[in-house]
Amino acid sequence: MRPATPPCATDDYDLAIIGAGVVGCAVARRFALAGAKVVVIEKGSDILSGASKANSAILHTGFDAPPDSLELELVKAGRAEYLADRESLGLSLVETGALVCAWTPEEAGRLEAIAAQGHANGVEGLTLMTASQARATVPGLSGRLVAALEVRDEHIIDPWTAPLAYLTQAVALGARLLRQAELLAGRYEGGWHLTTSAGDIRARAAVNAAGLYGDEVDRRLGFAPDFEIRPRKGQFVVLDKAAFGHVPRILLPVPTEITKGVVVCPTAFGNVLIGPTAEEQDDRVRATVEREALEALLARGAQIVPALAAIPVTAVYAGLRPATEKKHYRVTTRPEQRAITLGGIRSTGLSAALGLAQHALRLHDAFGLPARPRVDPPPVTLPNLTETGARDWQQPGHGEIVCHCELVTRREIEAAFDSTVPPGDFGGLRRRTRAGMGRCQGFYCNARLAEMSRGRLAVPLAVEDRDEA
Amino acid sequence: MNDADVIVIGGGPAGIAAAVELRRAGVPRVMLLDREPQLGGATRHCSHSPFGMREFGRVYLGAAYGRRLTAEATRAGVDVRTGHSVVRLDEGGRLDIATPEGLGTLTARRILVATGARERPRAARLISGDRPVGVVTTGTLQSYVAFHGLMPFTRPLIVGSELVSLSALLTCLGHGARPVAMAEPFPQALAGAPFSWFPALARVPFHRGTELVDIRGTGRVEAATLRHGDGRLETLACDGVLLTGRFTPESALFLASPVGLDPGSAGPAVDQDGRTLDPVCFAAGNLLRAVETGGWSFREGQAVGRALARDLAADPCATAPIPVGFEEPIKLVVPSLLRPTGQKAALADFQLRVTRAVRGRLSLELDGREVWATVRQFLPERRILVPIPPAAFAAGSVRFRLRENV
Ligand SMILES: Cc1cc2nc3c(=O)[nH]c(=O)nc-3n(C[C@H](O)[C@H](O)[C@H](O)COP(=O)(O)OP(=O)(O)OC[C@H]3O[C@@H](n4cnc5c(N)ncnc54)[C@H](O)[C@@H]3O)c2cc1C
C-alpha cells in the first residue's frame, strides 16, 4: 500500500465525510464544487468497501419507489444530475429499458396498479404489454410469460466508475481522501474533533455516510441514532458474456413488500447477472456466497430466459444492503452540531447518490456557515470499461493485453495505479480496470497482476510482499 | 488474397505441432498466432514436468519444451506472431485480432483453433464463503512461480486429486509452501495410484469424499471448512485455497461464434479430422475435451495438421455431419461428429469421459445395432478410447450407451 499522507491535526476542513461509498463520494463532489474544503474518512483500504461494491447497477427511474417519499425525490434528482453531467464526468449509460414480468394472472393483474403508481411518481415511458409484445423485445423470454410492463427509462450503468468519477473530481478540487482511516470517536465543540485510526481531524461540519455502520458512526459521534442497521444480503451470479445477446433488457419481477426480487439483468460490461437474494443477517462484514442460493438463482434465471441454462458462470458475489427497521431513507440533520446523517440508503443508493448530495448541501446551508465561492467542475477522464464505448485495447500503443478475458491492457493497469485515486486493494484494482473479472477469473493473468501490483495493495496477492511490509 | 493458407490460433503443443506438420506437408503459408509473448502454451509454467519424450526423444522441463517447440516452428518456416490476441472468430475463415499496434482482420483458407484448456475457477464451482485473496488454480500458482518468482500463499488447502493436483503439490513443496491438506469430493482419487502414497510421503493429509464447504477471510484466506464423507465438519487454518483440475476448454472464441459449443465437451464439436461445424475451421488439443497431457495434445495437433493439409487440396468439405449420440453418465464423446470423406481419420478413436464413477456396460451402436461393447468400471476424468469402426462412416445413426450394473 502506498503510504497515505498523514493527516495534519492543524488542518481545518469545512466538511468531514465519514464513508467513501457511492453516497460519500457524491457528497464529497457536491461540497467540493460548492467551494468547501472536504476530507473523506474511509476505514477500508479502498473506496466502495461496503454496500457500494456489490449491487445490480441499475439507474432507477423511481417508478416503484414509495410515493411522496424522500427516496423518490432523491432518486429522481440523482438520476437527472447523472444524466445531465454524463459528459463532463465521463459516465456510462446503457439504455436497456426494463420489463416488469408477470408470470401468473395474479401478477399480471397487479401491473396496472404498478403503472399507475409509476405515473403518479412522475415517471414516463410506462407501457403495459401482452406477452407477445414483450417477447418481441426480448425473444429469449420464457413462453410462460403472462404479461409485462415496459419501463422505458430504467437503464444500467458502470456502478464502480461512477462513484470513482465523483471522488476523482472532488480530489481534483482539493478534497482529501484518507483510507484505512476508521472514525473512532468525535466530539462537537463549536467544530468537530474527530479521532480516526489514522490521526485526528478537525472540521466545521460532518456528514455520516457510513452505510452499514450508519447507526454505529452516529453513536461514535455522540448521538443516539434514530435507526438501527439490519443488513440484508443479496447474492448474485454473473453469467458469461455469451448470455448478453439473450437479455437485452432488465427483466424485473413483480415486486413484493420485502424486496424488488430476483432480476435478470444485462451489465454494462456485456455479462448478465441474476440476483439478488434478500437475506436478513446480523453480520455487517461477511457477505458470503452460498452454493444453494447460487444454484437457486441459476434455476430461476433459466425459468425466466431458458437459454441461460446452457451458459457458464463467470463470477459470483454478494453485497449487504444497509437496510434498517423501516423501509425509507433515514436522513437526519442536527443543525446545533452541524451534522447530517445519510442513513439506511438501502437499495437505491447508486441512483440517488447525487440527489442525496444535493440534499445534504441544502441541509448544510441551514447551518449558517459562510458560503464559499462556487468553483467550476474540472473535467474527469476515467477509462471506459463498458462494452458500449471504445476500450483501450482497441487503441494502439497499449503495450500488451494483460487480462485476456476482459481485454485489459498494461497501459490501463499502470494508469490506474498512477491515477488521482489509485486502487488500495485487489478488489479496487478489479473495479477500476476489470482485470481478473472475466471467465477465467485470473487463471491466465493473476500472476501477472501479482507482479504488477507489488507494493501497492493493502493485501498483496503474493505472500512474500507481506514479509517486506 | 488471403493472409495465409492456414492460420493456427494458439501456440501450445497442439497448435505448434499442427503448424509444423502443415509446413512439412508443403502448405506454403502457415501463420501461427498466440496472445502471449512466448509460445509453449500451458507447458511454459510446468517447470518440473517432463515433456517431449515421444515427440523429440528426450525430456524437456516446462519452458525448455516451449523453446524447443518454438525452434521447430521457426525452422519449419511457420510465420509466428506472438502478442496477437484473436478476439473474434467469424465463419468462412475470417478472424479479428488485437495487437499492441492496433486492430486487424485476417483471412485464410482454413483456420485451426488450438487455444487449450484452463482450470475451473472458484466462482464457476459455486464454492460457498467469503471471497478473499489467495484462492487460485494450479496454472496460476505455477505462473507465480515460473514467471515471477512469487508465491500466492504458504499454507494452502489443495482441492482435487487429478494428475495436475500432484503437480500442484510438488510446486508447493518445491517452493516452501506446506499444504495443510488435500481434499477430493469423489470417493476415490481421480488420478488413482499415486494418491495412495504420494501425499502421505509428503505428510499432507489426503481426504477422499470430502468437500470444501466454506472459505473464510476478510483480506486474505484465513480458514477453510471441509465436510467429510461422514458429515463431520472440519475447519482448517490456512492462507490459501488451491483449486486443481476440473479443466474446461478455453473455448471463448466458439462461445461467441455461430459455431457454438458441444454441450458435452464444452469445446467446439468436431469430426474425425478435427473439422468443426464450419468446414473451414478446425480444432485440436485440449480445446477439444479439456485436459490431456502435453504429448497427447502434440500428437493430436500433428494428426489434425496432416488431415488439414489434405483438406486444402479440395473445396471445403460439404458433407453434412452425422452426430454421435450419447447420454448420462457419459459426459463427452470426441469426435462428436462424423463426416464420410473416404480418407484416413486424424482421430483414430472416439474419446469418452464419464460424469461420475460407474460400473457398467459401454456399447457403440450403428443404426441401432451393437458393434462394440465392454464391461468395466469407469472413473471420471479418465480417458476411455473406442476405435472408430470404418462402418460408422456409412451409418445413419451412431450412438454410445452406458448401462450401469449389468
Ligand atoms: C444486492 C444489492 C443490490 C443493489 N442494487 C442497486 C441498484 O441496482 N441500483 C441502485 O441504485 N442501488 C442498488 N443498491 C443499493 C446501493 O448499492 C446502496 O444504496 C449504496 O451502495 C449505499 O451506499 P452508501 O455510500 O450509503 O454505503 P456504503 O457503500 O456501505 O459506504 C459506507 C462506507 O463507509 C465506510 N465506513 C463505515 N464505518 C466507518 C467508520 N467508522 N469510519 C470510516 N469509514 C467507515 C465503509 O467502509 C464504506 O465504504 C443495491 C444494494 C445491494 C446490496
Ligand SMILES: Cc1cc2nc3c(=O)[nH]c(=O)nc-3n(C[C@H](O)[C@H](O)[C@H](O)COP(=O)(O)OP(=O)(O)OC[C@H]3O[C@@H](n4cnc5c(N)ncnc54)[C@H](O)[C@@H]3O)c2cc1C
Ligand atoms: C497447471 C497445468 C499443469 C500441467 N501439467 C502437465 C504435466 O505435468 N504433464 C503434461 O504432459 N501435461 C501437463 N499439463 C497439460 C499440458 O500443458 C497441456 O496438455 C498442453 O499444454 C495442451 O496443449 P494445447 O496446445 O492444447 O493448449 P495450450 O498449451 O493451453 O496452448 C494454448 C495456447 O493458445 C493461446 N491462446 C488461447 N486463446 C487465444 C486467443 N484468443 N488468441 C491467441 N492465442 C490464444 C494461449 O496463449 C496458449 O499459448 C498441464 C496443464 C496445466 C494447465
